[in-house]
Amino acid sequence: NAGVTQTPKFQVLKTGQSMTLQCAQDMNHEYMSWYRQDPGMGLRLIHYSVGAGITDQGEVPNGYNVSRSTTEDFPLRLLSAAPSQTSVYFCASSSLSGETQYFGPGTRLLVL
Amino acid sequence: EDKVVQSPLSLVVHEGDTVTLNCSYEVTNFRSLLWYKQEKKAPTFLFMLTSSGIEKKSGRLSSILDKKELFSILNITATQTGDSAVYLCALPTSGTYKYIFGTGTRLKVLA
Numbered sequence: 001n002a003g004v005t006q007t008p009k010f011q012v013l014k015t016g017q018s019m020t021l022q023c024a025q026d027m028n029h030e031y032m033s034w035y036r037q038d039p040g041m042g043l044r045l046i047h048y049s050v051g052a053g054i055t056d057q058g059e060v061p062n063g064y065n066v067s068r069s070t071t072e073d074f075p076l077r078l079l080s081a082a083p084s085q086t087s088v089y090f091c092a093s094s095s096l097s098g099e100t101q102y103f104g105p106g107t108r109l110l111v112l
Numbered sequence: 113e114d115k116v117v118q119s120p121l122s123l124v125v126h127e128g129d130t131v132t133l134n135c136s137y138e139v140t141n142f143r144s145l146l147w148y149k150q151e152k153k154a155p156t157f158l159f160m161l162t163s164s165g166i167e168k169k170s171g172r173l174s175s176i177l178d179k180k181e182l183f184s185i186l187n188i189t190a191t192q193t194g195d196s197a198v199y200l201c202a203l204p205t206s207g208t209y210k211y212i213f214g215t216g217t218r219l220k221v222l223a
Contacts, residue, residue: 031209040121042200042215043155050209058210090154099144099204101211103154 001026006091006104013081013111021076021107023091030096032074036060036087037106043090049074050096081111114139118201118214125191126222133186133217135201142203145177145184150198150216158186158199191221 007022025032033048035058045058049068063085065077074093078085088108092101115138125131135145144162148155159168164179172191177184188195198216205212 033211035213040215043202043211043213045210045212048209056208096209099146099160100157101146101202103156105153 003027004091004093004102004104006089006107008107009105010108011110013078013109015082015111017081019078019081021078021089021091021109023074023076023104024072025074025091025093025102026072027093027095027102028071029093029102030071031101032068032091032093033058033101034064034066034074034076035090035092036085037090038087046076046089078109081109083111085109086111114203114205114212116201116203116212116214118199118217120217121215122218122220124220124222127192129191129221130187130189131191131219133188133199133219134183135186135214136183137201137203137212137214138182139203139205139212142205144204146202146204146211147175147184147186148200148202150200151196155200188219191219193221193223195219196221 004025030051034046035043044060047066049055091104094101117136119134147158159175161177167176172189175186198218200216202213
């Protein structure tokens with residue numbers, strides 16, 4: 001099993017550009033989520049999903065969109081990148097009955 | 113508002129020392145408390161605690177949850193340089209499936 005995979009590993013964007021961060025898992029987990037991690041801020045939940053077709057907002061959803069068309073994939077879209085979105089983004093998944101989240105390797109995003 | 117606070121924010125010790133990391137929470141409904149270790153990349157799971165007063169152990173690491181006083185501690189004995197990392201605690205809230213993370217404790221172990 002590959003676990004949770006994320007692409008790209010690193011991305012540089014200009015202000016106003018859009019892009020999609022990809023996340024996939026092969027563990028058949030119902031629950032998937034996106035976090036951003038900034039220095040001194042810990043992990044903050046952006047969006048999450050409890051199954052295909054079901055998404056909900058987390059703590060810091062503004063400027064981000066998600067969709068969940070399949071169990072495996074949970075892409076995160078930045079509609080119009082801003083320097084405040086410079087961060088490291090982690091995708092995670094777990095079963096609904098389990099507690100432990102499995103994290104992807106992260107995407108480092110720099111918005112100029 | 114649900115909140116998780118970890119202390120200290122950072123800690124520098126020498127190999128062989130014992131450290132205690134604290135996670136205090138103000139979360140009204142939660143299923144469990146989780147501890148993660150984060151080195152340079154993604155967090156990796158250490159412990160899941162669901163019951164108050166029952167210690168979980170894994171080698172030199174141990175953890176306990178106090179639901180009355182609303183905190184958990186993570187102990188690391190005989191620290192090694194490989195223990196250098198950020199240690200995160202998190203609580204998955206009941207009903208919403210939202211995980212609330214603390215800001216983490218950065219531990220540096222000097223040889």
